[in-house]
Amino acid sequence: xxxxxxxxxxxxxxxxxxxxxxxxxxxxxxxxxxxxxxxxxxxxxxxxxxxxxxxxxxxxxxxxxxxxxxxxxxxxxxxxxxxxxxxxxxxxxxxxxxxxxxxxxxxxxxxxxxxxxxxxxxxxxxxxxxxxxxxxxxxxxxxxxxxxxxxxxxxxxxxxxxxxxxxxxxxxxxxxxxxxxxxxxxxxxxxxxxxxxxxxxxxxxxxxxxxxxxxxxxxxxxxxxxxxxxxxxxxxxxxxxxxxxxxxxxxxxxxxxxxxxxxxxxxxxxxxxxxxxxxx
Amino acid sequence: xxxxxxxxxxxxxxxxxxxxxxxxxxxxxxxxxxxxxxxxxxxxxxxxxxxxxxxxxxxxxxxxxxxxxxxxxxxxxxxxxxxxxxxxxxxxxxxxxxxxxxxxxxxxxxxxxxxxxxxxxxxxxxxxxxxxxxxxxxxxxxxxxxxxxxxxxxxxxxxxxxxxxxxxxxxxxxxxxxxxxxxxxxxxxxxxxxxxxxxxxxxxxxxxxxxxxxxxxxxxxxxxxxxxxxxxxxxxxxxxxxxxxxxxxxxxxxxxxxxxxxxxxxxxxxxxxxxxxxxxxxx
Numbered sequence: 001x002x003x004x005x006x007x008x009x010x011x012x013x014x015x016x017x018x019x020x021x022x023x024x025x026x027x028x029x030x031x032x033x034x035x036x037x038x039x040x041x042x043x044x045x046x047x048x049x050x051x052x053x054x055x056x057x058x059x060x061x062x063x064x065x066x067x068x069x070x071x072x073x074x075x076x077x078x079x080x081x082x083x084x085x086x087x088x089x090x091x092x093x094x095x096x097x098x099x100x101x102x103x104x105x106x107x108x109x110x111x112x113x114x115x116x117x118x119x120x121x122x123x124x125x126x127x128x129x130x131x132x133x134x135x136x137x138x139x140x141x142x143x144x145x146x147x148x149x150x151x152x153x154x155x156x157x158x159x160x161x162x163x164x165x166x167x168x169x170x171x172x173x174x175x176x177x178x179x180x181x182x183x184x185x186x187x188x189x190x191x192x193x194x195x196x197x198x199x200x201x202x203x204x205x206x207x208x209x210x211x212x213x214x215x216x217x218x219x220x221x222x223x224x225x226x227x228x229x230x231x232x233x234x235x236x237x238x239x240x241x242x243x244x245x246x247x248x249x250x251x252x253x254x255x256x257x258x259x260x261x262x263x264x265x266x267x268x269x270x271x272x273x274x275x276x277x278x279x280x
Numbered sequence: 281x282x283x284x285x286x287x288x289x290x291x292x293x294x295x296x297x298x299x300x301x302x303x304x305x306x307x308x309x310x311x312x313x314x315x316x317x318x319x320x321x322x323x324x325x326x327x328x329x330x331x332x333x334x335x336x337x338x339x340x341x342x343x344x345x346x347x348x349x350x351x352x353x354x355x356x357x358x359x360x361x362x363x364x365x366x367x368x369x370x371x372x373x374x375x376x377x378x379x380x381x382x383x384x385x386x387x388x389x390x391x392x393x394x395x396x397x398x399x400x401x402x403x404x405x406x407x408x409x410x411x412x413x414x415x416x417x418x419x420x421x422x423x424x425x426x427x428x429x430x431x432x433x434x435x436x437x438x439x440x441x442x443x444x445x446x447x448x449x450x451x452x453x454x455x456x457x458x459x460x461x462x463x464x465x466x467x468x469x470x471x472x473x474x475x476x477x478x479x480x481x482x483x484x485x486x487x488x489x490x491x492x493x494x495x496x497x498x499x500x501x502x503x504x505x506x507x508x509x510x511x512x513x514x515x516x517x518x519x520x521x522x523x524x525x526x527x528x529x530x531x532x533x534x535x536x537x538x539x540x541x542x543x544x545x546x547x548x549x550x551x552x553x554x555x556x557x558x559x560x561x562x563x
Contacts, residue, residue, distance in 0.1 A: 042478075056343075060346075199335075213342060
C-alpha cells in the first residue's frame with residue numbers, strides 16, 4: 001500500500017494531513033478577524049443575555065436565598081458559564097457551510113481531497129471554537145460585571161468539569177455534523193439550523209437549569225442529548241452534580257458520543273451515495 | 281393650461297402618498313404570492329417564527345411555575361406584557377421585514393432600479409420580496425395575546441381598547457425607528473446586519489420584562505435614549521394597573537403611543553439624509 005492510497009480515516013492519513021487541517025483552522029480564524037465587527041455584535045448579544053438572566057433570576061430570588069436546593073450565587077455562576085460555553089462551543093455556521101458546499105456542488109472538491117471530508121468539517125468547527133474563544137477571553141472582564149463568575153465548587157468539580165466539557169464538545173460536534181449532513185437530503189437547511197439552535201439552547205439548560213424544569217418537560221430534556229452539552233458540565237462545575245451523580249452523568253455523555261457517532265457514520269455512508277446521484 | 285402643466289399633472293398624481301401606499305400594497309401582495317410558491321419553505325419558516333418567539337415565552341412559563349411572581353408581576357401579567365411586545369413587533373415586521381435584507385439590496389445593485397422608478401425607494405425596499413417567517417411571528421403574537429388577555433386582569437373599556445390599538449402601532453414604530461435608523465447606516469457602512477440583529481435582540485430581551493428589574497440607570501436609558509419602554513412595558517403597566525410602579529408620570533404613560541410616532545418621523549429624516557450618501561455598487 002503506497003502512501004497516496006491510505007484511506008482518509010486511518011491514523012497515518014490523519015497524521016499526514018495535520019498541516020491541511022491546521023490550515024483550515026487558520027483560515028477560519030482569519031475569516032472571523034476579517035468580520036470582527038459582526039463577531040463582536042454577536043458576542044454582545046450573549047453578554048446582554050447573560051445580564052438579562054442575572055437580573056431576571058435575581059428578581060425571582062428576591063425573597064428567597066435558595067430554591068430547589070440551588071443557592072442564588074451558584075445559579076448565577078451556572079447561567080454565566082453555561083451561556084459563554086454555549087456560545088464558544090456551538091457554531092451553526094458550520095452546518096450552514098456544509099449545506100452551501102453541497103448545494104453549490106463544491107462538496108465534490110472536498111471529497112476528492114486526500115484529507116477526509118468529516119475531519120475537514122471537524123477542523124472547521126475547531127477553527128470556529130478557537131475564534132470564539134479569541135473574542136471571549138478579552139471580554140471576560142465585561143462578562144464578569146454583566147454576569148457572575150466564580151471558581152469551580154471544588155478540585156474534583158474542576159476535574160469533572162474538564163472531562164465533561166470535552167465530552168460535551170464532542171457531542172456538540174456530532175450534532176452539528178448530523179445537522180449538516182441532512183443537507184445531503186434536503187434542499188433547505190437554514191430553518192433547520194435556526195430551529196436546532198433554539199431547541200438545543202432551551203433543552204441544554206442555558207436559560208433555566210434542568211433542575212427547575214417541571215416533571216414532564218424534565219423527563220423530555222433528560223432523554224435528549226442537548227443536556228449533555230451544557231447542563232451536565234456546568235452543573236458539575238458549580239457542584240450541583242458530584243460524586244456518583246457526576247460519574248453517572250459522564251457515562252451518559254459517553255453513551256451519547258457512541259450513539260451519535262454511529263448515527264453520523266451511518267448517515268455519512270448514505271450521504272456519499274446521494275452525492276453520486278446528484279453528480280450523475 | 282399650458283402643455284407643460286398638462287404633462288406634469290399625471291406625475292403629481294403619481295407622487296401622492298395615497299397612490300404610493302396603494303402601489304406598495306400591490307407590490308407587497310405580489311411578493312407574498314411569489315413566496316407562497318415555495319410551500320415547504322413557507323411551512324418551515326412559519327414554524328421557525330413560532331418556535332423563535334415561543335421559546336422566550338417558554339422560559340417565562342417554566343420559571344414562573346416555580347416562583348409565581350417576578351417583581352410583583354404574576355405569570356398572567358408577564359404573559360400579557362410578552363404578548364403585547366410581540367404584537368407590536370409583528371405589526372412592525374410584517375410591512376418592514378425586508379429592511380433586514382438591506383445590505384444585500386445595496387451590495388447587489390438592486391437599489392439602482394429603485395431610484396429610477398417613480399415610487400419612494402423605502403417602499404420599494406420593503407416590498408420587493410416577503411420573508412415568510414414573519415407569518416410565524418403574527419400567529420404566535422395573536423395566539424399569545426388572546427390567551428394572555430383572557431388570563432390577565434385587563435379592563436377592556438372603549439378608552440382602553442383605543443389606547444391598546446394606538447400603543448401597538450406606537451410600539452411598532454418605536455422599535456422600527458431604531459431599526460430604520462440603523463438600516464440607513466448601510467448606505468455608508470454597507471454591512472449592518474449584525475448590529476440590527478443585536479438591536480432586535482435587545483428589544484426582545486429588555487422589552488419582554490418589567491424594565492424596573494434592570495435598575496434605574498437602564499430603565500432611564502431604555503426610556504429616553506432608546507424607546508424600548510414605550511413598546512410594551514409602559515402600555516401594559518397602564519392596562520394591568522401597574523402604573524403606580526412606573527418610573528414615568530401617568531401623563532407620559534398615557535401618551536406612550538405618541539412617542540413611537542415622534543421617533544419614527546425623526547428616524548425617517550435620518551433615512552432620507554443617509555440616502556444622499558448612497559454610492560452605486562457599479563451596475
